[in-house]
Amino acid sequence: MRLLVVEDDARAARMLVSDMADLGHDTVVASDGRAAxxxxxxxxxxxxxxxxxxxxxxxxxxxxxxRDRGVLVPIVMLTALGDLDQRLIGLDAGADDYLVKPAAPVEIEARIKAILRRSARTNDHGVMRAGDIEVNEIKHRVVRAGRVLSLPKLEFQMLCELIRNKNSVVTRQMFYKTVWDYDFEPATNIVESYIRRVRAQLCAAGESDPIATIRGVGYMIVDHG
Structure with missing residues (x-):
């Protein structure tokens, strides 16, 4: 893989470049945000x-x-700031994953490969439908009954997961794994919080709520078509 390492600490950048080279990857370094x-x-x-x-x-x-410029290359944030609020801010900004320093090189590589595998599962057209909702994963576009919605990254991913599994329950654990790439259940109600945001977008024009809550389990979109 060809990687862009964005790190202002020269020593940390050299170590990361060396680690990635040992795993067979080419790297380019940017030392500040503008250069990146x-x-x-x-x-x-x-x-x-x-x-x-x-x-x-x-x-x-x-x-x-x-992300605003349409650059969709996977982004993994590496930072010493590891609390949940910081991770959510990074993910909301468009990052695909978030690792706290120091992260093992093999884990960094594994996270990148996981993101690339998820991207590869998107079909050629990237279009999924459930009822009057149409989602285009490639163009990051959501339309409901002719109305174009603007969903931030995490809400968009949650809606995609619901429609990808329409007529089946998406558990909280499934959301943690596919949206946040967590292998554990955090002691927060982040799934419920983001589901509320998705519902608010889908029902902003007075439409009925298409997301059913399956108590104690998760959520489901039913496609009656």
Whole structure:
């Protein structure tokens, strides 16, 4: 893989480049947020390893700007800031995953490969439907009854998971794994919180709520078509 390492600590950058080289990957280093934006926009990369605390533009700003520009390359944030709120901010900004330093090189590689596998499961057209809801995974576009919705990254991923499994229950554990890539259940109600946001978007024009709550288990979208 060809990786963009965004790290302002020269020693940490050298170590990460060496670790990735040992695993057979080519790397390019950007030492600040502005340089990262230029390189990620102008050059092809398989993934970006992005620090949060950066000069000029921080990692959150870099991730958000890249997504706004339509750059969909996988982003894994590597940072010393490991609390849940920080992870959610990073994921909301457009990151695909979040690892706390120091992260083992093999784990970084495994996370990137997991993101790429998820992307590869998208069909050629990327279009899924349930009732009057149409989702295009490739274009990150949601339409309900002719109304175009604007869903942030995590809400979009949750809706995709619901429609991908329409007429079946999506458990909280499934959301933790597919949306947040957690192998454990965090002691928070993040699934419920994000489901509320998805519902608010889907029902903003007074439509009926298409998401059924299966108490104690998870959520489901029923396609009556």
């Amino acid at each position: 934006l230029l390189q990620a926009t102008d050059e092809p990369f398989d993934a970006i390893l992005l620090d949060v605390m950066l000069p000029h533009v921080d990692g959150i700003g870099v991730a958000r700007a890249l």
